Amino acid sequence: MSLPPEFQGWFTRQGWQPHPHQIALLAAQGDTLLIAPTGGGKTLAGFLPSLVDLARGGHKGMHTLYVSPLKALTADIARNLARPVADLGLSLRIEDRTGDTRQAQRARQRVDPPDILLTTPESLALLLSYPEAPAIFGGLKRVVLDELHALAESKRGDQLMLGLARLRSLAPDLTVTGLSATVEDPARLADFMGGAQVLLADPGPDPDIAMLPTAHPAPWAGGGGHYAIPEVLTQIRAATTTIIFINTRAQAELFFQALWAANDENLPIGLHHGSLAREARQRVEAAMAAGALRAVVATGSLDLGIDWGAVDLVIQVGAPKNVKRLVQRIGRANHRYNAPSVARIVPANRFEVIECVAALQAVRERDLDGDPRGPGPLDVLCQHILLTACAGRFDADALFAEVRRAGPYRGLTRTDFNACLDFAATGGYALRAYDRWQRLVLRDGLWGLRDPRAVRDLRMNIGTIVEAEMLKVRFRGRGGAPLGEVEEAFAASLEPGDTFLIGGQTVRYEGLRDMVVEVTRQPTRKPKIAVFSGMKLATSTQLSHRVQALIGDPTHHAALPADTRDWLALQDQVSALPRPGVLQSESFRHDGMWHFALYGFAGRNALQTLGLLMTRMMEAAGLGPLGFLSTDYALLIWSLDPVTDPAPLLDREGLRAGLGDWLGNNAVMKRTFRNVATIAGLIQRNLPGQRKSGRQATFSSDILYDTLRKYDPGHLLLRITADEARRGLVDFDRIEDMLDRLTRHDHRMLDRVSPLAAPLLLEVGRVPIAGQGRERLAEAEAAALMAEAGLEI
Amino acid sequence: MSGYSFTFAGQRLVARPSGALWWSDRRWLVVADLHLGKSERMARRGGALLPPYEVAATLDRLEAEIAATDPATVISLGDGFDDDAAGRALADEVCARMHRLARGRDWVWITGNHDPGQVCARMPGRTRAEFPGIPALRHEAGEGADISGHFHPCIRLAGQRRRCFLIGRDHLILPAFGAYTGGLLADDPALAALVPQGLAVACGARALPVPLRQPRRA
Secondary structure (H helix, E strand, O other): OOOOHHHHHHHHHOOOOOOHHHHHHHHOOOOEEEEOOOOOOHHHHHHHHHHHHHHOOOOOOOOEEEEOOOHHHHHHHHHHHHHHHHHOOOOOOEEEEOOOOOHHHHHHHHHOOOOEEEEOHHHHHHHHOOOOHHHHHOOOOEEEEOOHHHHOOOHHHHHHHHHHHHHHHHOOOOEEEEEEOOOOOHHHHHHHOOOOEEEEOOOOOOOEEEEOOOOOOOOOOOOOOHHHHHHHHHHHHHOOEEEEEEOOHHHHHHHHHHHHHOOOOOOOEEEEOOOEOHHHHHHHHHHHHOOOOOEEEEOHHHOOOOOOOOEEEEEEEOOOOOHHHHHHHHOOOOOOOOOOOEEEEEOOOHHHHHHHHHHHHHHHOOOOOOOOOOOOOHHHHHHHHHHHHHHOOEOHHHHHHHHOOOHHHOOOOHHHHHHHHHHHHHOOOOOOOOHHHOOEEEEOOEEEEOOOOHHHHHHHOOOOOOOOOEEEEEEOOOOOOEEEEEEHHHHHOOOOOOEEEEOOEEEEEEEEEOOEEEEEEOOOOOOOOOOOOOOOOOOOHHHHHHHHHHHHOHHHHHHOOHHHHHHHHHHHHHOOOOOOOEEEEEEEEEOOEEEEEEEOOOOHHHHHHHHHHHHHHHHHOOOOEEEEEEOOOEEEEEEOOOOOOOHHHHOHHHHHHHHHHHHOOOHHHHHHHHHHHHHHOOOOOOOOOOOOOOOOOOOOHHHHHHHHHHHOOOOHHHHHHHHHHHHOOOOHHHHHHHHHHOOEEEEEEOOOOOOOOHHHHHOOOOEEOOOHHHHHHHHHHHHHHHHHOOOOO | OOOEEEEEOOEEEEEOOOOOEEEOOOOEEEEEOOOEOHHHHHHHOOOOOOOOOHHHHHHHHHHHHHHHHOOOEEEEOOOOEOOHHHHHHOOHHHHHHHHHHHOOOEEEEEOOOOOOOOOOOOOOOEEEOOEOOOOEEOOOOOOOOEEEOOOOEEEEEOOEEEEEEEEOOOEEEOOEOOOOOOOEEOOOHHHHHHOOOOEEEEOOOOOEEEEOOOOOOO
């Protein structure tokens, strides 16, 4: 297709010239992946072919389906499309459909779909689970997948690709367009879509990015970045609108508070993160859009989407962990195409200074990172099979062929598919207990639901996002305003009178009522802590390698600030620098205990796993390990006796054997299992009314995990859990990578703490050694409570 | 096996780390809320197909308790079965195993809200609504002093949730013994009203007594 005159006229009237990639996409035949920087008119490019085609008239039913990871984005797009549609006099219905769409509208959309439907992966999965799906999607011409780079990083993307394969079966002459920000490997993303030609837009000028110069150097440890508050305020003052990205919600709260404490001019500064109440987030978004804010302190919750035209500066506080994400965040500054984005980086501590310098070098060299995710996960497939059965009876061979047309499942074996089908039908247990009560039954060669009542539960369980159990926080009293949500485990750790930060204010915990955390205002007290955000990202493999290359080679130190250079020079003198190819370690006494520091540069998850495995071996060797902590670069273990030769503790076979052993009974595995079991449909989430009563009607997924391990160790869900943990939180692959890369061991026995190890001693996040330790801990606590109450055991 | 010995309503009792109660003078072993057949019942109603091992897991633990105490009488304190049909649906091997466990002793099924009917004829033992006396034995706490189950009490100790006994002046409430059973925290108003003060005894590798806190101000 080429651009029809009336469209050309519309562009001209706006004073615009269509971007070359917009025209190229219009002309493209077949499925296409468009990679363009933020502000490149990506979304309009995606819709232009649909609008041109629809302007010709003659189409009936749904023509185009648009899928985005954010609900807010669908509303935004609906507004943005309304203008050209009205200007061009097109008679089109454009509607969104998300979890927020009203029931009546949903019902109508199923009978009389709009020309263009804007939705999310979860809502698409729900639509596909209706028996009417063939009628709704049968005439579909185009699919637009927005922010595909973000979707492809999670199971939401895998679910979307399975849905897309279904859509291709329902509407065989479908054309699919993927829209993505800059990624390290466009061909891989095109494969993820199921194969597409890649269209690269002009990436625009290089960003103006640098470290933020500060009066004081970064502290030795910690993650707050508060030392840079004065300079950050100066930057905010000089810019129109600034986004300040911070890695965790708790740190965002603390930084926001510190910023306001120094904000003498009362510059309007807002806070935006995923734990805030939706109302609070929407207020901030609206204020941003209206240009009423000078700055927003945000976490990844602002990583995507909504176009904040006026943002002209991005400040990243804390190490970016990942070069690709840094580049995408930088892109949020200045949505004007062909204007350089401006970004400043504030490392939170000395180690992060080095990481930030390494990341800046990577940005300049356009060397993006990204760890491939591996093939499509089977828990998502289990859910897909069950939802397919909700839509109607299906043939297993046809479904298998269809699933293999989804990019992530291209290599799926029939054996694995059958295992998933068996799980969906019978539970897949070695003990065939449910012959009478199978979920799916085979009749006349087709699989279908045995009990139609199951449809409701299955639809309610749609999706691949498994949140920690969250509790709402409100001010006490009638009509108390919602402040946000905290993790249930955090709430359980609170005693009446404890103070914590949420939404930028310090509040006092009063009690729990009807599963709502009730608090009162406590403006003067110092907050106890705000720890309500779980997982920490590990620094990417490539960036970790760059950091070690920078630290370990003094000829590169010129790129570092002077105080950092001095610190590393002292390390080289007192001990040794962790040179590339060398696995550097040190033993020294401190605080009456032996400490062992290992510079593995393998990311915090892998080093945490290594800490657990090594302390087990140390326990067996009688070294009396007491605890450890891990950062993205180093592992520190303290013990009663010294490690004098680390080689046996780092023996690959020993570690592998330990992994198999230890993994089973581990909190990380249990958390992973909970996610897998929820997605696969073994555990139900959001049963209405269940949590209201305060009674835990459901038992914990840990019990199911322990039971399966004992009675059915070969079960599919245990296999999925082990695969996932190995790549994710356990990250054993990166331990192997470390051992492959750092082949020479260099161990130093020191008479005092080394300069490189000193900051580690200040880090938080110490892990006490489990096993007998935990039992002793509980006994000691129980005894103390008894003694306090004047009781005797 | 380190249980916690205590006196309730004038009787010497032991809270065993497994969650079973041992009444040594009478040689009674009391277990609450076995919920046998829970996964079968969920499947029957079109719900998730849970790992069908909870009967085996529960009976493994019960068998260990019986071997350790050699009781004259085993008492299920109500909700022994997840519903009456679940009791009837248990596999033949399970019934045979129950008869083996009951050999040479008395077995009493107190009725609960999940299993209000007579125990199915394939099972050993007999059904009773309650044992009157001081203390009485019944499913749900009533006029004290009594020993009961029903609530599945739990407490948090050193960051972990553990099943627990609640020992108050009027009521002794047992934890659920069944494998797939959730729990209610001891400071929940429903439990705090029954046992406002006293001790919780946490189950685990050892039975750990902990003083109950004052109930939170509502």
